[in-house]
Amino acid sequence: MNFINRMIVVLLLLAALVSACAGFLAMLFARDSVVAAAQRTLTALVDPTQIFPLLFCLGLALLVAIVSALLLYAELMPSDKVRMRLKSIQGADVLMSAEAITTQLRYALDPLPGVINVDPKVAKGKNDAVDVMVEMSTTSDVSVKQKTDQVMDVTRAVLEGGLGLRVGKVQIKLDQMKPPKKGASNLPTIDLPRLIADKQEEANKDAAK
Numbered sequence: 445m446n447f448i449n450r451m452i453v454v455l456l457l458l459a460a461l462v463s464a465c466a467g468f469l470a471m472l473f474a475r476d477s478v479v480a481a482a483q484r485t486l487t488a489l490v491d492p493t494q495i496f497p498l499l500f501c502l503g504l505a506l507l508v509a510i511v512s513a514l515l516l517y518a519e520l521m522p523s524d525k526v527r528m529r530l531k532s533i534q535g536a537d538v539l540m541s542a543e544a545i546t547t548q549l550r551y552a553l554d555p556l557p558g559v560i561n562v563d564p565k566v567a568k569g570k571n572d573a574v575d576v577m578v579e580m581s582t583t584s585d586v587s588v589k590q591k592t593d594q595v596m597d598v599t600r601a602v603l604e605g606g607l608g609l610r611v612g613k614v615q616i617k618l619d620q621m622k623p624p625k626k627g628a629s630n631l632p633t634i635d636l637p638r639l640i641a642d643k644q645e646e647a648n649k650d651a652a653k
Contacts (some may be wrong), residue, residue, distance in 0.1 A: 558586035569612030584623040
């Protein structure tokens with residue numbers, strides 16, 4: 445839904461920009477024509493003998509309401525609870541939620557050495573296979589190629605061997621933590637003997653007073 449939401453927002457902003465510019469120019473250079481057109485439209489809507497303008501406005505309002513309701517339902521409905529119809533390796537139809545698949549992948553990928561956090565995402569791919577996107581962060585000493593190959597092998601083992609599903613595209617987005625700078629974490633040094641001597645000298649002065 446992120447791509448659809450972005451496209452809807454872009455189209456609405458473009459429509460608002462075009463409408464605002466057209467309205468500004470119309471009111472600036474053709475105000476009389478705009479007022480006359482608005483009056484004719486209002487007259488046609490309130491005229492009981494002209495039914496087509498009323499039907500057009502009612503149909504347009506109904507269409508907007510239906511599209512808005514469908515988009516709102518798709519946006520508010522939890523995507524992880526939707527069951528996907530997939531194909532198993534044996535060719536059987538399988539209904540499984542995205543949450544169940546990502547949970548199995550997370551349990552298998554989290555314990556891997558050098559992995560800080562992992563966020564797998566799945567979607568229905570071509571020929572009812574499972575497409576996987578794994579976003580993960582690792583420590584700075586991890587070999588990117590070796591870790592990518594390991595994640596690929598574990599992902600296929602979980603989906604094919606553990607769940608018996610067909611695997612489609614597997615994409616891995618790996619971010620490595622930057623190594624700490626030398627000396628950045630060094631604590632300030634404390635001259636402990638000097639500190640004790642100063643405290644003793646201060647205590648002696650207080651006693652002498």
